[in-house]
Amino acid sequence: MRFAQIVMGPAGTGKSTYCGHLEKHAQATKRAIRIVNLDPAAEKFDYEPLADVRNLIQVEDVMEDEELKLGPNGALLYCMNYLMDNLEEWLLPEIGEEYDGDYIIFDCPGQIELYTHMDLMKRFVKQLDQWNFRVCGIFAMDAHFLTDGAKFIAGSLVALSTMVNLEIPHMNILTKMDLLGKRDRRNIERFLEPDAHDLLKEEAETPWNAKFLELSEALGKVLDDYSLVKFVPLDIRKSSNMENILLIADMVMGVSEDADVKVKDFEEPDPEEEQDRDLDREFSEYLGTLNVND
Amino acid sequence: MDVKPDSERMDIGDVVENVDTAATSNQNSQTAKIGDSTESTSEAGPSSASASEEPMEDEGDHNGPIVMIMVGMAASGKTSLTQRITSELMRKGTPPYIINLDPACLDPPYPVNIDIRDVVKYKKVMEVYNLGPNGAIVTSLNLFATKFDEVINIIKQKRKTHQYVLIDTPGQIEVFMWSASGSIITESLAALFPTVMIYVTDLISNVNPITFISNMTYACSMLYKSKLPLIVTLNKCDAIDPTFAKEWITDFDAFDSALQSREEYTSNLASSLALGLEEFYNKIEHVVVSAYDGFGMDDFHNAVQKSVNEYETVYKPMYQKLVEEKKAKTMKKQKQQLGKLKKDLHTSGDADSCFVVPGRDAGTGMTLRLDNESDSSTDDEDANVKEENEEESFSQVLNKEATRRSEKYTDDQGQGASGASSKI
Ligand SMILES: Nc1nc2c(ncn2[C@@H]2O[C@H](COP(=O)(O)OP(=O)(O)OP(=O)(O)O)[C@@H](O)[C@H]2O)c(=O)[nH]1
Ligand SMILES: Nc1nc2c(ncn2[C@@H]2O[C@H](COP(=O)(O)OP(=O)(O)OP(=O)(O)O)[C@@H](O)[C@H]2O)c(=O)[nH]1
Ligand SMILES: [Mg+2]
Ligand SMILES: [Mg+2]
Secondary structure (H helix, E strand, O other), rough: EEEEEEEEEEOOOHHHHHHHHHHHHHHOOOOOEEEEEOOOOOOHHHOOOOEEHHOOHHHHHHHOOOOOOOOOHHHHHHHHHHHOOHHHHHHHHHHOOOOOOOEHHHHHHHHHHHHHOOOOHHHHHHHHOOEEEEEEEEEEEEEHOOOHHHHHHHHHHHHHHHHHHHHOEEEEEEOOOOOOOOOOOOOOOOOOOHHHHHHHOOOOOOOOHHHHHHHHHHHHHHHHHHHHOOEEOOOOOOOHHHHHHHHHHHHHHOOOOOOOOOOOOOOOOOOOOOOOOOOHHHHHHHHHHOOOOO | OOHHHHHHHHHHOHHOOOOOHHHHHHOOOHHHHOHHHHHHHHHHHHHHHHHHHOOOOOOOOOOOOEEEEEEHHHHHHHHHHHHHHHHHHHHHHOOOOEEEEEOOOOOOOOOOOEEEEHHHHHHHHHOOOOOOHHHHHHHHHHHHHOOOHHHHHHHHHHOOOOOEEEEOOOOHHHHHHHHHHHHHHHHHHHHOOEEEEEEEEEEEEHHHHHHHHHHHHHHHHHHHOOOOOOEEEEEEEOOOOOOOHHHHHHHHHHHHHHHHOOOOOOOHHHHHHHHHHHHHHHEEEEOOOOOOOOOOHHHHHHHHHHHHHHHHHHHHHHHHHHHHHHHHHHHHHHHHHHHHHHHHHOOOOOOHHHEOOOOOOOOOOOOOOOOHHHOOOOOHHHHHHHHHHHHHHHHHHHHHHHHHHHHHHHHHHHHOHHHHHHHO
């Protein structure tokens, strides 16, 4: 059995940064986690990729092609198509044979169309499945844009619009937490609670909220039913955050059934605010909703 | 990096609070413009002041032009639809004011009034910031956002002559919906003008029920993100019978049975989402159109009208409440956001070199520079006068290009049988 995280999310949210820090964290904790860059338009990242799609094809080259005449979007799609046609020939040899504890992170491009309109990523997920991978989707969102309940719903919906195509279990991570002020951070913490239902409860009664009250409730229910963990904070300075994400991913993929590492609290200085959620139970319930058959 | 210490300080700090420094703009040689020098050096001031302070005065004055922001996934038909709406509006004798926000597009098939490509050099952004194609779109939009208060001023001026403003956005929907610059642009428009989000989606790809539900989920996320009236515009009905989509929107069972017939999808997330979105379909305007043959444009215009009413009753009160309650706080936050954006742009590259340089590319007076924000004026009367000057000067910059394009457009119009088919 091999394990993989597919890291997705809008442009510039910190997918590659997450991968870079994960690599360091893995080295420090002696876990064999390797990163593969699948973004043909990647500019820079600070990890040592196990494989880099840019060795196969580059967006710039495609854009400059006189015959193709493609803009940035078309060129990216072209590249991804090319990649998907070369999974067996190129990617498989690059990532090598399966071994014990095999764990690969795929750093993906941000374009949402890749997931919603093309079956490209679906093909990729299927291929991974055939290669004996268990997969967890990581959807990265910039915490700056999730400052109130409505925006949290918006963010969750963006993630779901992607995940409905891929049909893999996923978690949303909130990036750039380190850049937020204390107050914003406290605000966001409120939304990390398990009940999406209540996301809009605390908001003022505006005509807008009234108009969409029923919709918000209906959506809250869907979100509650389909996400194991709606949002996990990521402050890249804290290894506990990284550990937390890894742990949840482990559970999602069933890396080790008897995970004995405890979920660390996200605000380290607040030991009394213990996270007493029964993640194991939630996880099995979650799997039930996904029809995942082990 | 040759960031002037002075401008750097202004960028980080409270640009706009420095209200008495109008005269200091002379320190920056870059402010030099063609035309009357005293007049032009003070132009940059009121623009920044207006972005943060004037909205108070504009409160209640929402009868500006109707702003339609065209958003959608790549190749959904935003540009074609902008063109179609334009020709419809022209036919009705109310030509729209058009703003293109796609820095990487080819020449658009409609007469652009303000074009991000006249302000920011996309290729140069790639070079200066060492960015790939996507990063460069994000950064170009950021650079443009730092100047958006000037655009707002122009739109204000257009109140008298234009009933509509059309805004075409980049193909990468995420770049507009989930970026600081996208928020700044949307929010500053919505704060002053009746603003409607047009979510363009392509019927052809929506025949797959999963793509359909994915699109609708995304549209719904836009509603929550922007809290603006939203029109789901199902485009390209000339190419495919749109009955299926209409059914799926009105009848959950119809959708669900289409879904069940797709064996490759096993999870029931899609049908749960569809159930959850029933209420969305009920509350949101949706129209079937074709940018090609103009089908559905009357429906579209009705939907816009309804949405404008909704803006007045649902959005506007929300905004006004916001203004009352957190006046200072919100403004400060926006200002901070903008300040941060500018700072980032300066520290990570020579931002100035990415703007079209006066006398070289545009050949006209140019106020669009990051470091001109420092000078401001509190004198309202003065500000108004200057605002007009400002508008003139900004237009001058864009005029040449705009004229060139509109001439080109007229040519195209003349050649093609219809506006819609000439370029597509
Ligand atoms: N302080 C801080 N900065 C971050 C964090 N995540 C990302 N950044 C910064 O945000 C910018 C974009 O980060 P990337 O990791 O390249 O984002 P990405 O999602 O891979 O971007 P694309 O691949 O272009 O879609 C970089 O300048 C990062 O340094 C974070 O958690 N904290
Ligand atoms: N059949 C048909 N094709 C259309 C219609 N509208 C647009 N298209 C085609 O769809 C493609 C994309 O159209 P654009 O208008 O460039 O779409 P866009 O959303 O602006 O694209 P980007 O800016 O690249 O994201 C083009 O090939 C158009 O010819 C329509 O109403 N019917
Ligand atoms: Mg990246
Ligand atoms: Mg376009």
